[in-house]
Amino acid sequence: MNHLVWFRNDLRTEDNYALWRATQKARQVIGVYCIDPRQFAPTRYGFPKTGAFRAQFLWESLQELKRNLAALNIPLFVHYGHPELYIPDLIHTYGIKAVFSQEEWTTEEVAVTSALKQNAPHIEFHELPDGFLFHPDDIPYGSAKEVPEIFTEFRKKCEKLSKIRLLVEPQPIQELNFFETPEIPSLETCGITPQQPDIRTAFPFKGGENKALARLEDYFFTTENLSQYKHTRNGLIGTDYSSKFSAWLANGCISARKIYWEVQQYEAEVCKNEDTYWLVFELIWRDYFRYISKKHGNRIFQLNGIVKQKYDWEFNERKFEKWTLGKTPEPFVNANMKELAATGFMSNRGRQNVASFWAKEWEQDWRAGAAWFESLLIDYDVHSNYGNWLYNSGVGNDPRDRKFNIRRQAEMYDPQNKYQELWNT
Numbered sequence: 358m359n360h361l362v363w364f365r366n367d368l369r370t371e372d373n374y375a376l377w378r379a380t381q382k383a384r385q386v387i388g389v390y391c392i393d394p395r396q397f398a399p400t401r402y403g404f405p406k407t408g409a410f411r412a413q414f415l416w417e418s419l420q421e422l423k424r425n426l427a428a429l430n431i432p433l434f435v436h437y438g439h440p441e442l443y444i445p446d447l448i449h450t451y452g453i454k455a456v457f458s459q460e461e462w463t464t465e466e467v468a469v470t471s472a473l474k475q476n477a478p479h480i481e482f483h484e485l486p487d488g489f490l491f492h493p494d495d496i497p498y499g500s501a502k503e504v505p506e507i508f509t510e511f512r513k514k515c516e517k518l519s520k521i522r523l524l525v526e527p528q529p530i531q532e533l534n535f536f537e538t539p540e541i542p543s544l545e546t547c548g549i550t551p552q553q554p555d556i557r558t559a560f561p562f563k564g565g566e567n568k569a570l571a572r573l574e575d576y577f578f579t580t581e582n583l584s585q586y587k588h589t590r591n592g593l594i595g596t597d598y599s600s601k602f603s604a605w606l607a608n609g610c611i612s613a614r615k616i617y618w619e620v621q622q623y624e625a626e627v628c629k630n631e632d633t634y635w636l637v638f639e640l641i642w643r644d645y646f647r648y649i650s651k652k653h654g655n656r657i658f659q660l661n662g663i664v665k666q667k668y669d670w671e672f673n674e675r676k677f678e679k680w681t682l683g684k685t686p687e688p689f690v691n692a693n694m695k696e697l698a699a700t701g702f703m704s705n706r707g708r709q710n711v712a713s714f715w716a717k718e719w720e721q722d723w724r725a726g727a728a729w730f731e732s733l734l735i736d737y738d739v740h741s742n743y744g745n746w747l748y749n750s751g752v753g754n755d756p757r758d759r760k761f762n763i764r765r766q767a768e769m770y771d772p773q774n775k776y777q778e779l780w781n782t
Contacts, residue, residue, distance in 0.1 A: 358384060359387075359453050361388070361448065361451070363389055363456055363458040365458060366461070366608060368422045370426060372615050373459075375487065378485060379455075383530065384532055385451070387434065387536065389436070406731065407731075408732040408733050409551060411701065412549045414735045419433075420565065423538075425567070437546070441476050442476070444456070451536075456482050457485065462651055490613040492522050507754065508754060524612070554702075555696075557696075557780070558696075559596060566605075566610045566611065568610070569610040576597070603736035607737060616640060657743045660722065660752075662753050663752065664752050666752065672725055676721060683695040689771065690711050693711050697733050710761050713759075716749060724746075
C-alpha cells in the first residue's frame, strides 16, 4: 500500500507515531507539509499571525526534516497553500490509500482536517495521539473531560499511576522512491521578510530535529547543566540558564518522551537530584495544558476563559502599543518586551511578569497579549501559550489568582539590573 504522512506540529523522524505507523507494511510512503497562508495572515490586531522569527525556525525545521526523511527513502513535498486543496492532488497522483497524521483538536486545525476529509472521502485517515508525555490511553482518567482543574492533582496521580511509553522508530522504505519533489518555497515567496535576531539573544539556535538532539546532548551530557536546572531556570541572560527545548518541542522536532528517557539515562549515569526531576516536572506542565485544551475546547480562546470568575476587560490600542514596544512605567517589563521583539524569545520568568502586567496591572484583554506572543515567540505552542495566558490572567488553572509585584520580581531575579541594562539601553 502507498501511504502519506501529513506533517503538522511533528517535524521529526524519531519517535513520531504517524511516521512510524505509516512505514509499517507500506510499499511507498510520501510526506507532505503545507505552509498554510492563513497562518501568516494579519490578525484582527493588525500584525501577522506568524512573524518572521517563528517562520525562520519553521523553515529550518522543514529543511532538516526533508533530509532526514530522504535517508528513509521518503520524499517530502512542501507546498505553500491550503492542505485541503493540495493533499487530495497528491493522493490521486501517487495512489495513496491511507493518510497518517498527528491528532490535532484546536479549532483552526480541526477545520482544516475536516475540509481535507471532505475533499478525499474514500481515503483512510489515521489521526494518532502524539505530542504528549503521558499517552491519552495511559492517564488515570477515562477521558480528558475528567482531568482535574488543579495541576498538582493531575501531576501526582499521573506520576503514581501512569508510565511513559518507549520510543518508536520508523522503518526505512525498501523500495526506492524516485520522486521529483519541489524545493521548499523561500520565506520571501511566501510573503515573509526574514529578520535576523539581535546578537544579545538567549536563543541563538536553529530549527530542526538534528539541532534539537545536539542541544539535548550538550545540555545534558557535555555540560551537565541539567544538574543545576531548577536553580538556574529563572535566569534571564544567556543560552544555558534553561534547557531551551521549548521551540523544538513546539515544532515537534523532538518528542517529550525522548527528553524524558534521556533524563532517565542521565540520572542513571551522571546525577539524580531535584534539578533533573524538575525538567520532567516542566514536561508534565506542558502535558497538562494539552489536556486542559482538550477538556475545554474553544473556551481557552474566550475572554472569560475556563472559570466562572468574570473581570472587566478593555482593549486600549495606545496601551497595547506601549506594552509591545517596551514603553510602560516598568523597566523590567520593558526589557522583556524589547527582548521578545528583537529575538522572538523571552524567559519563562519574563513571560509571567509581562502577562501579569498587561492583564492584571493594566486590566487589558489578555487575548491581545496571547496573540502578540503567538506572532513573535519562536516556541509558540497553542496549548501552552493560551494555557499560560489563562493562568496568568486569572481565568485559568491558578486557584490563587495571583498578581505579580513587578518591582519585587525585578529585585529578586535581576538584583544588579544587568538584564534591564542589557535591553533598556
